Amino acid sequence: MTTPSTPPAVPPQARFFQWVQGWASLMLCHALVKTGVFEQMAAGPRTVAELAAACRLHGPTLFRALRMTTALEITARDGDRYALTALGRALLKDTPGSLHNGLLMMGTDAYQRPWQNFAYTLATGESAFTHVMGAPFFDYLEQHPELGIPFQQAQAAYSMMDSPLAAAYDFTPFRTVCDVGGGTGVFLKRILEATPHLRGILIDMPGVTANHVLGGLGDRVEVIAGSFFEHVPSADLLILKAVLHDWSDEKCAVILARCREALPPDGRLLIIDRLLAEPFDAISLFYDLHMLQQIGGRERTEAEMRSLLADAGLQMRRVIVPTGSPMFPLRLVEASL
Known part of the structure; x- marks a missing residue:
């Protein structure tokens, strides 16, 4: 008779890297949304070759990207085909409550640069966005409709x-x-x-x-x-x-x-x-x-x-x-x- 072993404790360094890989997961999904990969999967499972051809992407790299989204449970693999999970379908344009436009916003400088400068907010208690983007958030959206309209669409969704x-x-x-x-x-x-x-x-x-x-x-x-x-x-x-x-x-x-x-x-x-x-x-x-x-x-x-x-x-x-x-x-x- 064998006694089940206690799973080894996760070292703090490993836990830390599990947390910080979140930024890479965000930017990976942003790229797959921006290039239309997920929209190509809306009607059903597709092969890497089909997706790469439709979106004009590098097939081997797309395979590695979808391997990661599968580990994140955004996609699922069945043989040589990939399909969207319920989580992945939330990124489609026409899904009720879609995260599509929100995710596109999250990949822009307007979202990323303020967080990259959070030390400014820590030091001053003030908005890093205004500091690095040169205008308050809502004023900036009014001045840049290429961001303001997707923001409105995300809020509406x-x-x-x-x-x-x-x-x-x-x-x-x-x-x-x-x-x-x-x-x-x-x-x-x-x-x-x-x-x-x-x-x-x-x-x-x-x-x-x-x-x-x-x-x-x-x-x-x-x-x-x-x-x-x-x-x-x-x-x-x-x-x-x-x-x-x-x-x-x-x-x-x-x-x-x-x-x-x-x-x-x-x-x-x-x-x-x-x-x-x-x-x-x-x-x-x-x-x-x-x-x-x-x-x-x-x-x-x-x-x-x-x-x-x-x-x-x-x-x-x-x-x-x-x-x-x-x-x-x-x-x-x-x-x-």
């Missing part, structure tokens, strides 16, 4: 997975809803389609609202190009979805002041954002640092969100945890005057 968020809140008591910084209006469209009596307002920057998706709603919706730092339209319900985490406490104070001015006495403010809570998960803490180095923002705990609201003359009424599986673990924070 993520919003397609947000049905649990919309289902978690009762919109029926309200007559008007304004999505403040609501992007191209994907989330607002979902709400208006599910609540026929509601009228909607979308406000965001001109380069964003120009690509809105609300055209089929007729006179039920108004689209406003403008800055929420300067003006927020009045509505019974104001929504700030994935907005406050973009900004410092000081800039959030300005946004919330504009919202307070726009709220009627019985109105509500619905904030949809992460709320950090122990035990902390690595992905939420990544986004906390990412918001800091990219834009100067942060993820907040419930206590920090409550304090932010109180300083703006608003009170937190409740926190709603959505059921289902939204793409990101967001919470709905309801506030009022």
Whole structure:
């Protein structure tokens, strides 16, 4: 009879290299998306030779790349053919909640260089993006539509997975809803389609609202190009979805002041954002640092969100945890005057 041996402990050096190889995995997937390899696999398994010919790539190198994506469970091999796994299909253009445009963004200088200069953020507490790219993040996207449009498309794709968020809140008591910084209006469209009596307002920057998706709603919706730092339209319900985490406490104070001015006495403010809570998960803490180095923002705990609201003359009424599986673990924070 043999006694099972205890697996040897992984040396710390090996664990470290397991972590840091993540950057190579990202850039590998970026290259396979950019060259169209994954799109060529959308209809079914393909051989390396077929993929190399279709995408004009070096066959032996592509074989080695797909060998790695198979180890990462992005692709699967059956004989001489490779197919996308469920994880790999999330990188296709037309998959609901597609990561295609997001991954293309992650491979650009606008994503990579700020992280390469995180030491600047460590030293100053300020955005490395502004330091190395020469303009604040959203200004840069407005000036560079070749990045701004894919960013908008990525955000819209993520919003397609947000049905649990919309289902978690009762919109029926309200007559008007304004999505403040609501992007191209994907989330607002979902709400208006599910609540026929509601009228909607979308406000965001001109380069964003120009690509809105609300055209089929007729006179039920108004689209406003403008800055929420300067003006927020009045509505019974104001929504700030994935907005406050973009900004410092000081800039959030300005946004919330504009919202307070726009709220009627019985109105509500619905904030949809992460709320950090122990035990902390690595992905939420990544986004906390990412918001800091990219834009100067942060993820907040419930206590920090409550304090932010109180300083703006608003009170937190409740926190709603959505059921289902939204793409990101967001919470709905309801506030009022």
